[in-house]
Amino acid sequence: xxxxxxxxxxxxxxxxxxxxxxxxxxxxxxxxxxxxxxxxxxxxxxxxxxxxxxxxxxxxxxxxxxxxxxxxxxxxxxxxxxxxxxxxxxxxxxxxxxxxxxxxxxxxxxxxxxxxxxxxxxxxxxxxxxxxxxxxxxxxxxxxxxxxxxxxxxxxxxxxxxxxxxxxxxxxxxxxxxxxxxxxxxxxxxxxxxxxxxxxxxxxxxxxxxxxxxxxxxxxxxxxxxxxxxxxxxxxxxxxxxxxxxxxxxxxxxxxxxxxxxxxxxxxxxxxxxxxxxxxxxxxxxxxxxxxxxxxxxxxxxxxxxxxxxxxxxxxxxxxxxxxxxxxxxxxxxxxxxxxxxxxxxxxxxxxxxxxxxxxxxxxxxxxxxxxxxxxxxxxxxxxxxxxxxxxxxxxxxxxxxxxxxxxxxxxxxxxxxxxxxxx
Amino acid sequence: xxxxxxxxxxxxxxxxxxxxxxxxxxxxxxxxxxxxxxxxxxxxxxxxxxxxxxxxxxxxxxxxxxxxxxxxxxxxxxxxxxxxxxxxxxxxxxxxxxxxxxxxxxxxxxxxxxxxxxxxxxxxxxxxxxxxxxxxxxxxxxxxxxxxxxxxxxxxxxxxxxxxxxxxxxxxxxxxxxxxxxxxxxxx
Amino acid sequence: xxxxxxxxxxxxxxxxxxxxxxxxxxxxxxxxxxxxxxxxxxxxxxxxxxxxxxxxxxxxxxxxxxxxxxxxxxxxxxxxxxxxxxxxxxxxxxxxxxxxxxxxxxxxxxxxxxxxxxxxxxxxxxxxxxxxxxxxxxxxxxxxxxxxxxxxxxxxxxxxxxxxxxxxxxxxxxxxxxxxxxxxxxxxxxxxxxxxxxxxxxxxxxxxxxxxxxxxxxxxxxxxxxxxxxxxxxxxxxxxxxxxxxxxxxxxx
Numbered sequence: 003x004x005x006x007x008x009x010x011x012x013x014x015x016x017x018x019x020x021x022x023x024x025x026x027x028x029x030x031x032x033x034x035x036x037x038x039x040x041x042x043x044x045x046x047x048x049x050x051x052x053x054x055x056x057x058x059x060x061x062x063x064x065x066x067x068x069x070x071x072x073x074x075x076x077x078x079x080x081x082x083x084x085x086x087x088x089x090x091x092x093x094x095x096x097x098x099x100x101x102x103x104x105x106x107x108x109x110x111x112x113x114x115x116x117x118x119x120x121x122x123x124x125x126x127x128x129x130x131x132x133x134x135x136x137x138x139x140x141x142x143x144x145x146x147x148x149x150x151x152x153x154x155x156x157x158x159x160x161x162x163x164x165x166x167x168x169x170x171x172x173x174x175x176x177x178x179x180x181x182x183x184x185x186x187x188x189x190x191x192x193x194x195x196x197x198x199x200x201x202x203x204x205x206x207x208x209x210x211x212x213x214x215x216x217x218x219x220x221x222x223x224x225x226x227x228x229x230x231x232x233x234x235x236x237x238x239x240x241x242x243x244x245x246x247x248x249x250x251x252x253x254x255x256x257x258x259x260x261x262x263x264x265x266x267x268x269x270x271x272x273x274x275x276x277x278x279x280x281x282x283x284x285x286x287x288x289x290x291x292x293x294x295x296x297x298x299x300x301x302x303x304x305x306x307x308x309x310x311x312x313x314x315x316x317x318x319x320x321x322x323x324x325x326x327x328x329x330x331x332x333x334x335x336x337x338x339x340x341x342x343x344x345x346x347x348x349x350x351x352x353x354x355x356x357x358x359x360x361x362x363x364x365x366x367x368x369x370x371x372x373x374x375x376x377x378x379x380x381x382x383x384x385x386x387x388x389x390x391x392x393x394x395x396x397x398x399x400x401x402x403x404x405x406x407x408x409x410x411x412x413x414x415x416x417x418x419x420x421x422x423x424x425x426x
Numbered sequence: 427x428x429x430x431x432x433x434x435x436x437x438x439x440x441x442x443x444x445x446x447x448x449x450x451x452x453x454x455x456x457x458x459x460x461x462x463x464x465x466x467x468x469x470x471x472x473x474x475x476x477x478x479x480x481x482x483x484x485x486x487x488x489x490x491x492x493x494x495x496x497x498x499x500x501x502x503x504x505x506x507x508x509x510x511x512x513x514x515x516x517x518x519x520x521x522x523x524x525x526x527x528x529x530x531x532x533x534x535x536x537x538x539x540x541x542x543x544x545x546x547x548x549x550x551x552x553x554x555x556x557x558x559x560x561x562x563x564x565x566x567x568x569x570x571x572x573x574x575x576x577x578x579x580x581x582x583x584x585x586x587x588x589x590x591x592x593x594x595x596x597x598x599x600x601x602x603x604x605x606x607x608x609x610x611x612x613x614x
Numbered sequence: 615x616x617x618x619x620x621x622x623x624x625x626x627x628x629x630x631x632x633x634x635x636x637x638x639x640x641x642x643x644x645x646x647x648x649x650x651x652x653x654x655x656x657x658x659x660x661x662x663x664x665x666x667x668x669x670x671x672x673x674x675x676x677x678x679x680x681x682x683x684x685x686x687x688x689x690x691x692x693x694x695x696x697x698x699x700x701x702x703x704x705x706x707x708x709x710x711x712x713x714x715x716x717x718x719x720x721x722x723x724x725x726x727x728x729x730x731x732x733x734x735x736x737x738x739x740x741x742x743x744x745x746x747x748x749x750x751x752x753x754x755x756x757x758x759x760x761x762x763x764x765x766x767x768x769x770x771x772x773x774x775x776x777x778x779x780x781x782x783x784x785x786x787x788x789x790x791x792x793x794x795x796x797x798x799x800x801x802x803x804x805x806x807x808x809x810x811x812x813x814x815x816x817x818x819x820x821x822x823x824x825x826x827x828x829x830x831x832x833x834x835x836x837x838x839x840x841x842x843x844x845x846x847x848x849x850x851x852x853x854x855x856x857x858x859x860x861x862x863x864x865x866x867x
């Protein structure tokens with residue numbers, strides 16, 4: 003079924019290539035004229051920011067790998083070599099180290115945006131599921147990357163997290179030995195973590211490609227959560243959203259730079275400046291901030307296996323979120339009760355994060371249990387029931403309708419009858 | 427330009443004159459280009475030799491322990507450097523040879539530092555295929571001309587490091603070096 | 615609609631406030647003024663050089679500084695000849711001689727700082743079982759950083775009556791558990807400064823901590839300088855792109 007593409011580009015070189023391999027036509031279609039809802043707020047920047055962040059991580063990572071030694075005898079010293087002797091090595095390293103934190107900040111906000119505006123609902127379930135896969139891959143990559151400097155927290159973090167798998171009956175200990183490639187976290191572990199830490203970001207690129215491909219099939223959700231009805235509801239992606247994303251990228255880079263240049267170790271742990279010592283555990287083992295909520299869930303349950311299952315469950319539940327939420331209205335703007343409860347869920351996650359940073363004693367145990375309970379309650383009980391009980395506010399007729407109605411940018415309560423979301 | 431559907435086409439001023447928006451765009455694009463360059467430089471520079479490598483880019487050699495007739499091998503930038511303390515007979519032999527007899531004619535005086543005729547400093551890599559010639563220790567085979575002998579393909583060098591017998595095409599190369607004092611040289 | 619959001623803000627603020635509070639248990643650290651602290655702070659090089667003297671005369675007897683090389687001392691303002699002389703005064707292993715025996719010789723600027731002990735076991739044996747930690751990163755490796763080190767160096771006081779001390783341990787009010795294996799290293803007048811600076815304990819501690827802070831973060835000054843430029847540039851770019859965006863979107867209704 004061969005056939006040359008009929009390219010419409012005037013430039014002869016571009017036309018020649020595009021005729022044979024229509025990548026320019028594709029780019030033009032997907033990122034040039036791509037019809038995008040015109041009512042995005044700045045929360046819609048965060049997908050692009052995550053993409054930029056991944057690029058930053060891959061590029062700095064490749065240059066760091068040129069000087070890093072994945073060997074327990076040499077790893078810590080090679081990081082010091084990078085920090086002290088390699089030209090701009092400190093910059094590459096601090097960007098990569100803080101880039102992990104920035105990546106999670108950006109991704110968590112991106113996820114929150116999806117939850118607040120119901121972006122996971124029909125027909126975007128698969129888009130959402132791919133997003134959850136991305137999150138899990140990211141977490142695995144971040145965890146293995148944290149082991150590489152081979153400081154005390156690297157070593158003990160690796161020991162504790164890999165030991166989680168020992169909770170599973172019968173096969174548990176075998177899995178742990180397999181992960182370690184030995185009988186404790188040691189050189190084989192470090193070697194394979196380096197290998198996988200290098201590989202997974204490229205797997206991420208692949209899944210992100212699918213995530214974006216799925217997005218371009220369904221089209222973007224928007225703050226009103228209603229479907230695009232006419233060309234009047236949309237704008238071409240370029241230049242409108244390329245420029246709007248650029249504003250966000252500049253602000254994001256400024257925050258990133260503030261962290262890298264003025265507080266590069268603020269989010270780190272002093273213990274990781276001590277080389278790994280398998281015979282001495284630090285007084286407090288705390289994961290990086292972005293894992294604290296999961297860590298708190300893990301510790302809130304007195305039973306080891308149940309704790310591990312709850313921790314993994316807190317992620318896995320996201321896969322079925324599109325089916326747990328029974329409401330047919332997407333955006334929280336039109337769901338008066340959900341709009342409150344989603345914030346309560348955010349509070350629960352933050353409480354879990356704070357609990358994760360403290361020793362599990364006294365008030366912190368109780369708090370983490372309450373917050374864990376609410377975390378699951380939100381997904382497993384509140385969302386299914388709320389969808390049936392809640393009376394949504396009336397939805398606007400279309401994205402451009404509020405403007406045509408001459409009353410400014412917000413939704414117009416009472417101007418249109420409540421109407422279930424339509425299928426695309 | 428009130429119609430939103432026309433807005434895409436209208437982001438250039440219709441008359442073609444430079445508008446404020448065009449100017450802003452120009453600054454933004456120029457700024458982005460400067461930013462990209464500024465980001466690229468640390469990445470590229472990180473591949474240049476690091477400080478620990480540069481710290482070894484020159485080495486100082488104390489010549490006092492090297493007695494007449496002896497040679498030492500030191501490592502400079504990853505390469506073997508031959509330093510040999512020549513005897514009076516070796517110096518005379520190196521100076522007296524007819525240039526027309528040489529494969530790559532070069533006077534001995536051009537291969538040593540003036541006033542330090544007894545010291546010959548060479549990069550110890552055979553110009554044929556990169557082996558390290560023998561002859562730096564008195565116990566090594568030194569070849570017919572008393573200099574160095576390459577065990578790989580039999581090239582022979584005289585006491586000035588000049589090739590006298592093939593297959594090597596050229597004389598042993600000289601590293602950049604200088605005498606810091608009569609008994610100390612700095613290579614590199 | 616708003617009460618929950620303010621609750622969220624409250625929880626977040628409480629978390630931020632709680633973070634530093636939980637950093638240190640027991641006696642709170644005396645906050646000191648450091649030349650390298652503030653947003654534009656740099657290392658006081660004279661203090662760092664005096665601190666190097668304190669390190670060499672006192673700390674170096676037990677503590678290594680293994681991630682530093684003598685050449686790095688140019689970072690505290692020493693010139694090439696001074697560094698050469700400092701290195702040459704130290705004897706370090708230099709590979710093998712022609713008979714295959716290990717040989718020693720004077721260090722060069724390219725050498726790592728010599729460690730006082732050959733290995734961890736030797737260090738423990740010489741120190742009553744305690745391992746004097748490497749000091750290259752000590753300022754980063756302790757909660758509280760420079761203030762904590764200052765607290766330790768000035769925290770040697772007589773043990774309160776009734777406090778049970780183990781043999782060979784010393785009382786330090788800032789050390790977790792209050793029993794430290796290191797005897798008080800610095801006292802008034804421990805080091806004789808050549809530049810006429812007072813050599814009381816406070817000054818010596820400040821100097822050596824300035825030196826160690828530089829040793830842990832030698833890139834700090836360059837980092838902050840570049841950082842100011844990068845952030846100014848990005849703020850400018852944010853302004854420009856926002857202006858472009860405003861102009862562009864002014865057509866959209």
